[in-house]
Amino acid sequence: MRQRHIFGTVFTVEAAIAGAVFLAVLGLLAWTLLRHRGTRPPAAAERSERPRLEAYYVGALAAFAVFLVAWTAWQNHREHPAAGPRPLRVDVTGFQWCWTFRYPGSPAHRSVTGTCEGRDMPTLVVPAGRTVQLRLTSRDVVHSLWVPGLRYKTDAFPHHVNTLTLTLDRAGRWRGRCAEFCGQRHHTMDFWIKAVPPRAYDRWVHGGTATV
Amino acid sequence: MRRHPSAVVVAGWALLNGVLLAVLAVYGESPLVYWLWGGVVLVLALAAAAVLVSSRSAPDQHVRYRVPDRGAGAVPPAAAGLLLVALGFVYGHWLLCVAVPLLGVSAALAVRGTTARER
Amino acid sequence: MTLAPSTRARPDDSGRPVPPGGWLGWISTTDHKRVGLLTAATSLVLLLLMGVLALLMRGQLARPEETFLGPHLYDQVFTVHGSGMIYLVMTPFALGLGVYLVPLQTGAPGIALPRLTLLGYWLYAFGALTLLAGFATPTGAHAAGWFSYPPLADAEYSPGTGSDLWIVGVFLAVTGAILQGWAVLWTILRRRTRGMTMLRLPVFCWAMIATCLMVIGAFPALLAALTLLAAGRADASLFASNAWNIGYQHLFWFYGHPVVYVMFFPYLAAVAEVLAVFCGRRFFGYRGTVLSLLVFAALSMSVWGHHMFATGQAANDYYSLTSIALLVPAGVEYFGMLGTVLGARPRLRTPMLFALAFIPQFLIGGLTGIMVGTPVIDYHVTDSYFVVAHLHYVLFAGSAFGLFAAVYFWFPKVTGVLLDEGMGRLHFWLLVAGTNLTFLPMFALGYLGMPRRVSTYAAFDGFGTLNLLAGIGAALLAAGMAVFVVNVLRTLHARRLGRARPAGDDPWDGHTLEWATPSPPPRLNFPADRPLPPVTSFAPLLDLKRREGSRA
Structure with missing residues (x-):
């Protein structure tokens, strides 16, 4: 936050x-407009340069x-402080027109994706209170990961990795969007970012559900 | 300097660009940017030199003019020719078959000096 | 004052004569007034067309989950609206104004490089047609936005001829602008009349110097960016490298930021002239303003990276430094405008109304510009409606108001007749209401999280009310522009019938040399039997009137 x-x-x-x-x-x-309403024009005496x-x-x-x-x-x-010790790393890939979130450090190599059509929006689940490092890239064109509630965004480029470090102080759910125009379904490229208590996160990352 | 104020304006502006570029170098940027902006500073320096050469050969403020309307008739076909050359990149280079004669006509008009006669 | 030896027909080389009033006389004219008029008129027609596209967009966004346009058409419409307004309307009009006015204001009988100026117009006109022709192709017009980042704009993600035509059209139009920029610059620097020293140039001419320096310095970078894009469309492997993707953004914005000031300085200067004339006094702080314009323009070459704060690949601290530093020269210009108005008794005619509205309205654009130039704010609001609101306050609430101030101010000089004052006022008030109702809600939309360039939004996003307000504002803008068009057409019709109110040479008590010649000015600008008044300062006619006043 x-x-x-x-x-x-x-x-x-x-x-x-x-x-x-x-x-x-x-x-x-x-x-100046109201002061002189209806009065006569002034005499032509004015200084147009006042160096001091x-x-x-x-x-x-x-x-x-x-x-x-x-x-x-x-x-x-x-x-943008130097990253603290051992942040949780999540690999984020934007593509036309949705997102994939991979957890390379998790035992089950969990991965979340979706189609971003209708209610099928992917959810980025993170533990509350812990520093999370998103490694951001794109599979096709330039996208931009924006979480308006966190007042922050970073672009996702193809053939390049950007890093976005964030810490969510409390459990909750925020809307994420694509901010860089990326084609016809740019407007549907939304996702959720959900912070859960660390225990619930551990359960989830081992294969449980994120309903907390 | 006082005798060629117009060249000083352009040169000063080029210099200001150079200073800002030098400050950017302190912060660091990708090499492409140095080439790009460095090239632009060079172009501006050349522009300043051109103004200087011109103002050395004639007074700073003018008293005599020539009305240069000779060959103005060549301009519309030249523009159309350039348009066709550019469209050749989209629709194929066969368009050059039309563009080149058009540019030829334009060149001929320029040489012959055909123009809309002014009053 | 010696004018050119008139163009007596030289039978050997002047060629086949064509009557000067005929269409051939117009399309191949070397008269800077005609070229300037062609450029300005073409861009005004395109302004109306781009306004219609804007109405389509506001219609599509007025309600959530609207399907009136559909995503593909919406993307084409916003791309052509943005490209059109920037490449084909605000930039060419600014340069056209310079082509028309600069020789008159500097006392020159013609422009330097008149044939290149004419070529510049034709390249612009053909470029505009080419860009618009994209709508007629099977896949429609280009649909990747006015800055068209690769890889989205490459042949894989934007297939179709429309995108190729967009590249060709923009390339030609910008080449034309560069040619006109050189001509105007050279005219000011090397074609001034006797007595017109650099520090007696009107503010508008100084603004054109700064503008044209940016044109010749920054516009070639766009040609390079377009060439890169065209190469990448031919060979897709080019954009498989991040260096070229981010490189395109650098090339593009190296042009893309200075162009904002190319679309601003001439209008700012038009406002400055109008303020001074209708306040009946000299522009305040002339020397400071001149210096600030040049510094402003130089700084503008260094700020492009603030469009790339969120890329994670730009030297953000530097671009933030230079962007915020812009407030110094911008502040100097504001003090100049305020110093001119304060304590004066302005005559509130239509041009003055537009000029006065420019001051607070552009200020909103400028102040929010400092905000978006601050990285920690920009990370949130970039690519959102906040930026859309900001740029429209700069370019519409600011520059376009300056444009209309210029149109109402110089219309009598160009045509010899005055536009109707009542309709002008109606136009003005509709535009003020419409502009603020359309663009003010967009700041809130962006802050609340609406990304720009979305073709629609969900009902539960909660963007509906604010977008509806913006839609109503757009309708007011359309009504205002309709009044303007009727005003211009009626006045021109009356002029043709000889029933219009003649303006005389100097209807507003102007300060600069263009008001010392008949309206419209003759071919060589100043009739041989009417010597130019002595150029004693940057407001020679004001000096003349004061001298006559004190003698009487």
Whole structure:
């Protein structure tokens, strides 16, 4: 859930700043339009260059940009820490138009797939609280694994493996989607990601069902 | 520098691109990107050189012009010829049988200088 | 001021004469005004067509599980809408505006490289026809999106001639744009009239310099990307290598980001001219704006990787640095616009309304642009409707409003008659309501998890209400555009009958040289018997009027 928390912080801060800037500009425009309604045009005396004022706002903008760059880069690095010891590895393969989840470390080499048609959506089962490393690739075109509830996505390329590390703090079920346009049934390429208590996961990975 | 401000603008812009490329090299990217952007910086440097050569041979601001309308009639057939050449990659190279004569007509029109006469 | 020795017929080499008003005179013209008009008019017609495609999409998405278009047709429609708006409408119109206006504003009697400019138009026109011809092929038009990533766009996953025609069409149109870009750039740099120093160029000309530098620097990368795609369609093994798949994305976005500013600067500058003229004062912070445009354009060459944050194969920190750095030059331009308007008493005519609406509306696009330039936000919202909303605020709520400001502003110069003010206002208000009703809900849709380019969605996704709102907004946009079309056609009809309201040479009290010549301007732009006013600053006519005012 690390991604969700970091996204929440950064999004809130940037949205608040953006909202304030927008309202300030809108307010200034409204003020200048309403102030002079019906009055005569002003005399032609104005200065079109104010170097000191301009230097001041360039400085302010630059300082703000430096803060934003540094702070968001730090948040980005916080979101991608070095992998902890022994994460659970799941091999994810996207294809036209569904997903396969393989558990290479599991005794039974469990694998989940589906057709993504109607209710036949595959479920990625993971233990809650444990770090999971998804090794993401594609069998055909570029897909993108997106879990909106976790505020995160990573592209799945053919002939290339991307890694997505996540930890789900609590048991629950989230919707996953394909975000990169991949052909006619792009819109149906959904899946579930389900976090279950570690014991239930152990039962499931040995061949049990995931109903918890 | 002051005598050729237009060349300075292009050269300065090319230089700014070069600086940004150098910063990217600090972060690291795939080799393709260096070739691509490096090539673009080179093209921009050549453009700056062309502007410089042109502005050295004539004043920065102009006082005399020629109305160059000679051979403008060659343009539409040339464009149609290029279209057919491109379509040749889709529908087969037999289209060159039409495209090449069309480009020939265009070349002839350009040489003969046929144009819509302006007032 | 010496104009060219007029084109006295030279019997030996001027060739067979054709009456200049005939169709041959139009298709082979070397008059930059005609080429500019052809380019702008063609792109306006295509704008209407792409708008119809957008209506089809909003119809398909207005309700969940709709089957009105079906996935295959929907994919063609969104591909052609996106490709069309970018390659065939906003870019060519911007360059067409430059082809028409730059020689007038710089006091030149013609454009540099007029035949190449004309060739650029024809390549663009033929490219547009080729791209659209895809709909007539048995498998339909191209359906892999405007950026057409391989391997999806290769011959295995996108079989059919429509995709080949898309490549040919885009290649030709972009080649045409590059030619026109060179011509406009060379005109500004090397064809300025006496007294028109670089720092007396109007803001619009400076924006065209920045635009054309991006065109000549970045557009060839698209030609390379298209060549790579065509090669991969001939030999599928090419895209069996990740290097070429990710390489295509680099090539594409190296073009694909600067083009956003090619579709933005000329409209921004049109807005700047309109703001200054209708406020009756100089644009605020001219030198700072000029510098910021050039820095903005250079930075725009370095940000392409922010479209690839989620690929896991890009230097995200660098692209985030440069993308966020854009807020400095963008902020300078905003201070320039605000400084021009604040404290003035603007005349609220139609062009000014569009220019004023541009300021807050584009700001939404710009501020959300900083958000999507932040990797931790982009990981969630990229490829979702949030990005669709963002890009439409930039290109429609921003650039298209600048486009209409330009159309209403320069229409009297181009045609000699004014567009109807009442219908202009109706057009404006319908467009403001429609734009925000269509695109504002999309931010929420993306945040809630609706991916872009889905041909439909399930009822239980909960996207229905917001999409319905967007559909209603699209209907308002259609109504607004219908008003615009009627306004233009009625005015042109009245002009042909001689009943239109004549505009005069300078209906708005303009600042730049194009308002110092008759409307429409003569073949060589400035009549020989009417000398150009002295070029004393970037607003020479304003200086002239003030001098006359103080003398009186």
